[in-house]
Amino acid sequence: MDKTTDLVRPDPDGGTSSPKTEQKNGIRKVIAASTVGTSIEYYDYFIFGTAAATVFPQLFFPQFSPLAGTLAAFATFGAGFFARPLGAAIAGHFGDRIGRKSMLVMTLLVMGVATFAIGLLPGYDTIGIWAPILLVVLRLIQGFGVGGELPGAQLMCVEHAPANRRGFFGSWPQSASPIGLALATGAFVVIGNIVDEEQFMAWGWRIPFLFSGVLVLVGIFVRLSTHESPVFKEAQKLGQKSALPIGEYFSKNRVQALRGIGMYLGVTVIYYIVTTFMMSYTTGQLEMNRSDVLNVVLLAQPVFFVCCLVGGALSDRIPRHRVYALSSLGVGVVAFPSFALIDLGTPVMLFLGVVLLGGFLFLYCGVQGALFAEMFDVRIRYTGMSLSIALATLIGGAFTPALGTLLVEWFGGRSYGVSLLVIAIALIAAASAHSSRKAQAFSK
Numbered sequence: 001m002d003k004t005t006d007l008v009r010p011d012p013d014g015g016t017s018s019p020k021t022e023q024k025n026g027i028r029k030v031i032a033a034s035t036v037g038t039s040i041e042y043y044d045y046f047i048f049g050t051a052a053a054t055v056f057p058q059l060f061f062p063q064f065s066p067l068a069g070t071l072a073a074f075a076t077f078g079a080g081f082f083a084r085p086l087g088a089a090i091a092g093h094f095g096d097r098i099g100r101k102s103m104l105v106m107t108l109l110v111m112g113v114a115t116f117a118i119g120l121l122p123g124y125d126t127i128g129i130w131a132p133i134l135l136v137v138l139r140l141i142q143g144f145g146v147g148g149e150l151p152g153a154q155l156m157c158v159e160h161a162p163a164n165r166r167g168f169f170g171s172w173p174q175s176a177s178p179i180g181l182a183l184a185t186g187a188f189v190v191i192g193n194i195v196d197e198e199q200f201m202a203w204g205w206r207i208p209f210l211f212s213g214v215l216v217l218v219g220i221f222v223r224l225s226t227h228e229s230p231v232f233k234e235a236q237k238l239g240q241k242s243a244l245p246i247g248e249y250f251s252k253n254r255v256q257a258l259r260g261i262g263m264y265l266g267v268t269v270i271y272y273i274v275t276t277f278m279m280s281y282t283t284g285q286l287e288m289n290r291s292d293v294l295n296v297v298l299l300a301q302p303v304f305f306v307c308c309l310v311g312g313a314l315s316d317r318i319p320r321h322r323v324y325a326l327s328s329l330g331v332g333v334v335a336f337p338s339f340a341l342i343d344l345g346t347p348v349m350l351f352l353g354v355v356l357l358g359g360f361l362f363l364y365c366g367v368q369g370a371l372f373a374e375m376f377d378v379r380i381r382y383t384g385m386s387l388s389i390a391l392a393t394l395i396g397g398a399f400t401p402a403l404g405t406l407l408v409e410w411f412g413g414r415s416y417g418v419s420l421l422v423i424a425i426a427l428i429a430a431a432s433a434h435s436s437r438k439a440q441a442f443s444k
Contacts, residue, residue: 031160038177048139054283074405078401080146086144087145099232100152100155100159115213116213119206119208153173155385171309171370188294192204259436261388261432263371266426270361272397273418277400279294296351299351304358328360328429330363338354364429371436396425407421
């Protein structure tokens with residue numbers, strides 16, 4: 001065969017494209033598909049958190065006091081975390097055995113169906129006790145779907161990336177978190193500005209949930225257009241397949257598992273303090289206007305998006321464990337100053353406090369994808385990442401909003417207890433990251 005033919009391929013438009021150009025375009029498509037899909041899945045997950053902080057106490061728990069109703073709504077929010085490990089185990093198992101791509105389509109579909117159904121759910125005044133029961137069931141289905149979403153998207157990006165860009169490419173799915181939260185918050189802001197309070201509580205809150213049906217169809221279409229991970233395909237070709245990935249995770253990778261859980265505690269606990277808890281704390285304890293708080297949360301997301309990508313890029317130049325550990329310590333350092341600003345109760349101070357705390361958080365969020373991928377062998381990589389993240393979110397994230405609410409109550413309405421919680425978790429994450437400095441090298 002002619003070498004020229006081997007190096008360049010005809011372009012549909014009459015030009016030529018080199019394999020290197022095709023590879024670059026393929027990587028961009030994978031990044032786009034992973035980021036778009038994960039943004040939609042985060043949107044689905046976050047509209048529940050926003051509604052739990054602002055709407056669900058009155059609609060599904062009207063017989064409770066305001067504090068008890070908020071705690072009950074947050075308990076419903078936390079229920080989804082109990083299904084995450086099961087979703088992570090199943091998505092991880094089949095993601096390691098049959099491929100990453102198919103699992104990403106499955107997780108998005110499951111999440112979308114559950115979210116759409118929540119938008120159709122009658123309230124307590126209509127069907128009584130069945131309303132909160134069905135809400136919990138649908139939240140469990142959401143948790144099952146999201147269990148294998150983020151790690152699968154991160155693996156698609158990291159395993160397609162060149163060795164010197166894994167950190168940056170792996171940060172894109174995590175950057176979908178601010179995108180998803182911005183979409184979720186923006187949806188509530190738009191609806192809140194169009195309808196009055198009575199209409200919003202009656203039917204307006206349902207629109208963001210129903211709109212997810214359209215977004216999910218777009219996400220599935222985009223994901224079906226991507227190629228399978230080349231690292232996974234190579235491992236399959238060489239016969240590198242684990243019969244039971246979850247068994248190897250618990251029997252041969254206990255140290256990596258503990259490191260991953262410890263590091264991700266620093267993501268999940270701090271994240272839900274900055275988002276879901278913050279929404280309840282500012283509108284309840286600080287009596288700030290809901291629209292003002294939603295606008296602040298919305299404005300903070302572009303900052304978080306940039307911080308996430310910066311963190312990933314930095315980890316391609318500086319050892320990943322060091323970026324992760326130092327950023328985690330940064331969260332601990334700014335905990336009290338951030339809440340001091342937030343407690344002033346004005347939109348500007350709230351923005352500064354949230355950006356200060358969340359900025360450090362998203363620096364190490366950007367590192368997490370590549371760092372976790374490098375900790376596990378390709379044979380169990382999807383399972384290892386999924387279970388580490390799911391177990392950390394179960395341990396730390398499930399009831400963080402409720403715990404934060406109780407800490408404020410125990411400290412006489414002050415945020416001191418929440419700041420101490422942030423510092424403790426930041427230290428755990430930093431120590432876990434430091435211990436991962438000898439993490440297993442990624443397959444070349």
